[in-house]
Structures are given as structure tokens and as C-alpha cells.
Amino acid sequence: MNYNWSWGIYLQPEPGGTGTYLQYLVVGLGWTLATALAAWVIALAIGAVVGTLRTTPFPWIVRLGNAYVEIFRNVPLIVQMFLWFFVMPELVPKALGDWIKQMPPPWGSYVPAVLCLGLFTSVRIAEQVRAGINSLPRGQRMAGTALGLTLGQTYRFVILPMAFRIVLPPLTSESMNIIKNSSVALTIGLLELTGRARAMQEFSFKVFEAFAAATVIYLITNLIVVLLMRALENKVRVPGFIAAPSSGGH
Amino acid sequence: MGPGFDFDVIERSLPYLFKEGMVFTVTLTLIAMAGGIVFGTLLAMMRLSSFRPLSLLAGGYVNLMRSLPLVLVIFWFFFLVPYIYGALKGDGKPIPIGPWYSAVITFIMFEAAYYCEIMRAGIQSIPRGQIWAGYALGLNYWQTMGRIVLPQAFRNMLPVLLTQTIILFQDTSLVYVISATDFLGAAAKIANRDYRLVEMYTFAAVIYFVISFGLSYMVKQLQERIAVIR
Numbered sequence: 001m002n003y004n005w006s007w008g009i010y011l012q013p014e015p016g017g018t019g020t021y022l023q024y025l026v027v028g029l030g031w032t033l034a035t036a037l038a039a040w041v042i043a044l045a046i047g048a049v050v051g052t053l054r055t056t057p058f059p060w061i062v063r064l065g066n067a068y069v070e071i072f073r074n075v076p077l078i079v080q081m082f083l084w085f086f087v088m089p090e091l092v093p094k095a096l097g098d099w100i101k102q103m104p105p106p107w108g109s110y111v112p113a114v115l116c117l118g119l120f121t122s123v124r125i126a127e128q129v130r131a132g133i134n135s136l137p138r139g140q141r142m143a144g145t146a147l148g149l150t151l152g153q154t155y156r157f158v159i160l161p162m163a164f165r166i167v168l169p170p171l172t173s174e175s176m177n178i179i180k181n182s183s184v185a186l187t188i189g190l191l192e193l194t195g196r197a198r199a200m201q202e203f204s205f206k207v208f209e210a211f212a213a214a215t216v217i218y219l220i221t222n223l224i225v226v227l228l229m230r231a232l233e234n235k236v237r238v239p240g241f242i243a244a245p246s247s248g249g250h
Numbered sequence: 251m252g253p254g255f256d257f258d259v260i261e262r263s264l265p266y267l268f269k270e271g272m273v274f275t276v277t278l279t280l281i282a283m284a285g286g287i288v289f290g291t292l293l294a295m296m297r298l299s300s301f302r303p304l305s306l307l308a309g310g311y312v313n314l315m316r317s318l319p320l321v322l323v324i325f326w327f328f329f330l331v332p333y334i335y336g337a338l339k340g341d342g343k344p345i346p347i348g349p350w351y352s353a354v355i356t357f358i359m360f361e362a363a364y365y366c367e368i369m370r371a372g373i374q375s376i377p378r379g380q381i382w383a384g385y386a387l388g389l390n391y392w393q394t395m396g397r398i399v400l401p402q403a404f405r406n407m408l409p410v411l412l413t414q415t416i417i418l419f420q421d422t423s424l425v426y427v428i429s430a431t432d433f434l435g436a437a438a439k440i441a442n443r444d445y446r447l448v449e450m451y452t453f454a455a456v457i458y459f460v461i462s463f464g465l466s467y468m469v470k471q472l473q474e475r476i477a478v479i480r
Contacts, residue, residue, distance in 0.1 A: 003333060073462075074420075074458065074462035074466065075420075075455045075458050075459050075462070076424075076434070078426060079423060079434060079458055080455070082447075082454075083451055086441075086447040090448045091448070180320070183320075183322060184321060186427070187426060187427060194321050194325070197322070197325075198325060208329070215326075222317045
């Protein structure tokens with residue numbers, strides 16, 4: 001291959017004047033993590049609620065939950081990004097829409113990206129939570145009823161404490177997915193890690209150095225997430241219960 | 251969606267959206283599915299091989315692909331393939347290959363890692379006694395795999411393979427980042443030309459939803475039918 005490698009590029013200043021290219025990329029990682037973490041909070045909250053509601057004995061609530069899941073699962077993430085970024089400000093009342101459009105960068109991209117990624121991931125978590133609850137022996141729910149607990153109490157004291165400990169291992173792959181998926185936010189102008197690697201390639205013409213750095217940073221981040229989640233899993237594991245299998249996807 | 255919603259722009263651009271965009275998307279999905287399943291099955295066989303270097307190589311590749319965002323992988327191949335092609339073709343100068351071939355190669359290579367994990371589970375779901383029976387009958391490795399293990403693995407994993415293909419269909423929209431004219435790319439081009447972003451992106455979302463939802467409904471039906479046969 002006829003390619004002039006120059007690994008010193010990382011220590012050269014980037015044209016924006018914020019420091020070296022290495023610093024530029026690390027700040028990108030910061031935005032990746034900030035997006036993923038904020039979206040993760042939204043996704044966990046909504047996903048846990050929707051997933052639980054889908055196991056209740058009320059057919060209309062189950063149907064509503066199913067509809068929610070199907071809508072967010074069957075539209076590509078990048079299209080959802082565009083809907084939040086380009087379409088949503090036009091559909092809300094004009095004053096609010098103008099306010100959203102005038103948010104200074106990077107917040108104008110960050111907020112839609114977090115909302116989009118949060119809701120997109122929430123349906124995957126809802127699926128895991130539902131699978132976790134359904135994997136519990138039916139006897140546990142019956143035992144709750146037999147003890148005279150109301151439906152709410154059965155969920156609060158019997159089903160959910162078990163279910164959340166069971167769904168934790170599949171959530172490892174979801175937390176890696178949310179970090180990877182945050183890269184789609186570059187299409188609405190958020191300069192996260194992949195976006196900055198691409199910008200670095202455009203400024204410096206050092207294609208492979210830029211993408212190699214991003215690759216290494218993603219791999220290290222993944223490794224840390226896996227180790228953290230494994231430690232957490234060991235802590236909350238229910239003895240004798242095998243984790244529900246995680247579904248596919250990226 | 252008030253009175254300002256312009257259905258006319260959608261109607262005008264239907265031929266472009268479907269004849270250019272959707273044909274690109276569907277062709278890319280089908281080629282990537284076929285190539286991905288072939289390479290994925292080979293990778294799965296390598297991963298399960300008792301020859302350590304082979305299984306380490308395949309495992310490393312699969313884990314690398316699964317750890318990286320698809321957008322980054324698309325960029326990698328978009329810039330890397332011209333260099334490799336140039337090195338193979340002659341003087342080593344990069345030869346541009348355009349977004350179409352770049353997308354095809356990327357999605358085959360990327361999806362192979364995901365199909366590999368599915369096929370690995372499929373192969374492992376076949377009782378080992380069947381493999382020993384194959385060897386006992388005097389079949390070699392390729393005959394045992396080709397005639398006994400893989401046909402059953404495919405059938406057991408068919409719903410999962412198809413579900414992965416629906417995800418692949420949605421993921422092809424990411425070729426937007428290399429300015430390819432897939433369905434979303436076509437919609438984006440019209441949206442920006444006529445300044446009709448609300449209409450075009452809403453329409454794109456509806457079409458993606460209808461197709462993905464329809465396909466996943468069909469996979470669910472198939473799953474039930476297969477379950478009955480077995």
C-alpha cells in the first residue's frame with residue numbers, strides 16, 4: 001500500500017485551535033459517553049415501565065405497549081434521528097420549535113440525539129424486561145396473590161426485584177449498543193468520537209490514523225463497559241437462575 | 251401535521267424514491283444477506299474449529315466487528331478498499347470505487363460477524379452424536395457439515411437469520427454517511443432540494459416502518475409454522 005503513515009499527527013494542533021488532535025478525539029469520546037449515558041437513563045426508565053406494563057393482565061395496556069415497541073423498533077435509527085432533528089421542531093408549537101432551533105451548538109444536536117437514542121433503546125430494554133419477567137416461574141406471581149398481595153404489591157415485592165436482577169446480563173450488550181449507536185448522531189451534526197475522527201480525516205488527510213485512533217478508543221471503552229457490567233452482574237446475580245438469552249441486533 | 255403538509259412533493263418524487271432509492275436499498279440488503287450468511291457460516295465453522303489459530307482469527311474478527319459502530323466501519327471500508335484495490339490492480343495508487351461497491355463490501359463483511367454468531371449457535375444446537383455418526387459412516391468434515399449439520403442448523407436458525415436481515419435492511423440506511431442514494435438518501439436529496447424535510451422524512455419513516463413491520467410479522471408466522479413441523 002502506498003500510504004504515508006505519520007503517527008505523529010496526534011500531537012499536532014487541530015485547526016479549531018482547541019489543542020492537539022489527540023485531545024480533539026478524547027473530547028469526542030466525552031461527547032459519545034455523555035450522549036450514551038443521558039440516553040441510557042431515559043431508556044432504562046421508559047424501558048422498565050413499558051416492559052413491566054406489557055406483562056400486566058390488562059389487554060389495552062399490553063396493546064399500547066406493543067404498539068410503542070413496534071413503532072420504535074421498525075424505523076431505522078438514522079431516520080428517527082432526522083425525525084427528532086428536522087421534523088419535531090416543525091410539529092410542536094411555533095415558539096417552542098423556534099427555541100429548539102435556536103439552541104446553540106452542540107446542544108441543538110445533543111438534545112435531539114439523546115431523546116432519539118433514549119427512546120430507540122427503551123424499546124430494546126422493554127423487550128428484555130418483559131422477557132425477564134416472563135422467565136420467572138408462574139408460581140411466584142400466584143404465590144403473591146395467595147399471600148393476599150395486590151397486583152401492585154406483587155410486582156413491587158415479588159416480581160420486579162427478581163426480574164431486574166435477571167435482565168442485567170443482557171443489558172450489558174445494550175449498554176455497548178447504546179455507545180455504538182450514539183455514532184449515528186454525527187448525521188445531525190453532533191461531533192462525537194466517530195464524527196471527530198471523520199473531521200480529523202478531512203482536516204489532515206490522515207485517513208487511517210484518524211479511524212485507527214477511533215477504533216482503539218472504542219475497543220478500550222467496550223472493554224471497560226464489559227468489565228464494569230461483569231462486576232455488577234456478579235454482585236446482583238440470583239443464585240440458581242440462568243440469565244434470559246439476549247436478542248440479536250446491533 | 252397541519253394544512254402545510256405537502257403530499258404533492260411525495261407523489262412527484264415517487265418514481266425516483268422507489269426506482270432509484272428502494273432498488274438500491276433492497277439490492278444491497280439481499281446481496282449483503284447472501285454474502286453475509288456465506289461468510290458468516292464459514293466464520294462460524296472456523297470459530298468452532300479445533301485448530302486454535304483458525305478459531306482465534308475468526309473470533310478476533312467477529313469481536314472486532316461487533317465492538318465497532320457500523321458508521322465507523324462504513325468509513326473504514328470507504329477509504330480502505332480503494333487502497334487495497336489499487337495495490338492489487340497495479341501501482342498502489344488508490345482507485346475510487348464509489349459508494350455502491352463500498353457499501354456492498356462493507357455490509358457483507360460487517361453482517362458476516364453477526365450471521366456468524368447466529369450460525370455458531372445453530373451448529374452448536376445440533377447434538378454432537380450426529381457429527382460422530384457422520385464420521386462413523388466414513389463421511390469427511392465437509393460432507394458431515396454440508397449434509398448433516400448445516401441443513402439442520404439453517405432450519406433451526408431461519409427465523410433468527412431473517413430477523414437479522416430485517417435489522418440489516420434498516421441498517422443499510424446508514425450508507426447516507428457516504429452519500430449513497432439509497433431510499434433514505436433519495437428522500438434526503440429531494441427533501442433538501444425542495445426544502446420539504448418534514449414531508450420526506452416522515453414518508454421515509456412510514457415506508458421503513460411498513461416494510462420492517464410486515465417482514466417481522468411474516469417471520470413470526472414462519473416461526474410458528476416451523477415450530478409445529480418440528
